Amino acid sequence: MPMITYREALHHALREEMTRDERVLIFGEDVVAYGGAYGVTSGLAKDYGEKRVFDAPIAEGVIAGAAVGAAMGGLRPVAELMTINFALLAADQIINHAAKVMHMFGGQMSVPLVMRAVGGGGAQLASTHSQSLESMFAHVPGLKVVTPATPADGKGLLKSAIRDDDPVLFIEHALLYRVRGEVPEGEHLVALGKAEVKREGKDITLVAYSRMTLVALQAADLLSQEGIEAEVVDLRSLRPLDMETVLASVRKTHRALTVEEAWRSYGIGAEIASRIQEEAFDDLDAPIRRVSGVEVPLPYAKNLEQAAIPDAQRIMKAVKEVLARTGG
């Protein structure tokens, strides 16, 4: 399998789906000449024509709303909102319209659309360009929220998202675009709503998603050198949420730690921890802990920003605290 970047994997997914289905089109912020703020759509307008790949003004409300309308009109739009921070300007369309069409009108119509947005911090972009707002959207029934961590998952999930008949918010991570990984060529689909065990272990389950999956894997490798074997579950999709894979892992390891870049309160980790204790309380040998982003707006200064985002050291420390509660 070829080693390609996350950016290339997403690009391949778009290219393959546009070739496969003429109803797929891309519009949004800076997708043509600029090639997408992170280069994902580079060259697509040239190859597929500006009828299928075209720029929209910086006006997220109409981008998202036009995507809903286009989907109702029979197309399968992939709308580029640039970043999840800007999706706040489209939140009304995403939550009040995209998530409601199917239900509010009695199932007469669904809206097959994908909205792509970059989330996460770590690039010193300060507080309004570094947020991890996925839990806000994952809260909403009617939406699907996908957060790939690897190039292979990026490709497979984006292709599935485009083929899915429901609205999918596809959240990429700002620091992953240059990360390389093995990606199958051609048809490679990853089902929405399926988590994956990215690393097997017997001592504790680390539940992560997006970039934190890679950080959790890094922590697991370091812990292994100390004789602790952590299993890493990558959620991949936040809604639908695959608790089966998480619970199966917890029933094996009897301990769980959630890892998220987003803020702790009311977050994904809180949801996972709650569901584990509801479904597998008797399997637990220790209280579940959460490693989360520090609850502050992300600062610009490098040292301050780094202090706010979870890293392998913080995960390792938390893992040892969980293990200490159980006496091995």
Added chain:
Amino acid sequence: MGGKTATKVGQSGLDKKTLLNFLHQMLLIRKFEDKAGELYARGKIAGFLHLYNGEEAVAVGAISALEPHDLVITHYRDHGHATARGLDVKRLMAELFGKATGVSKGHGGSMHFFDATLGFYGGWAIVGGHLPLAVGLGLASNYLRKNQVILCIFGDGGTNIGYFYESLNVAKLWNVPVVFLCENNLYGMGTALHRASAIREVYRKAAVFDIPAERVDGMDVLAMREATVKAVAHARGGGGPYFLEAMTYRFRGHSMADPILYRDKSEVEEWKQRDPIILFQQRLREEGVLTPQDLEQMERETDELVADAVKFAEESPEPPLSDLHEDIYANP
């Protein structure tokens, strides 16, 4: 205020059947709304109920200009538009009753009528929020070569939000076949237009995007039809969006919860002198198109349609509780 001289019925180029059908539709809308208001007061209908009394000529005239494959997308005061588009009033009333037989299976209520088979694409209740959707529908029409025009209806209250400007800008940029129809009834809920908009002639807001825009007498069903025919031809011919501002007035409150403290009774009475149904009846009679017998028969027919709708709604089953989890996802 709207146009000066009403178009002569005889000069409209419409046959008797069409003209009488306009009156029939307007009467049906009025009676449906009066009955709905009454049933709301009796607790048969819940939620918000926004009645369309007084604005009937806008819906009937404008929607008559569309082809069957065209689309209507509108705001939450949607009963009149749905009826004019030909949705079954039985299923509309059932929706108000929250019954399984409603047009939206009882999921939507008054503000969210929808019938995909008749090109009636909602009933949207976030003010201004459906204008971007109309742009997307227009995009799909162009892309898939459907030759379809999208009639997008909204109120004057929807012309001050960002969506309005974003949508007009993109509609023009992308040259989509959307006819934007503003029903200017002078109030956004209880706030008068002049308190909310720096520009009182709403159509001028569209003109700055180089979209052809004009003001129409919304109390005159034939003027509404004529203007919309022209707008639709422009959009269908590849000319891009068109903007109409219909000057109209709602005779009742914003919703059933509205005590109407913000406008003078004299203003309401003045507008009622221009009741679109009475005006049209008079013109039809004066020009010999409508006989007293015709009118009597029409009154009876529309009364029956509304009575049948209420009966149907009353007798229809509630949605089964299993329906609570239905229709959230196409691929759960």
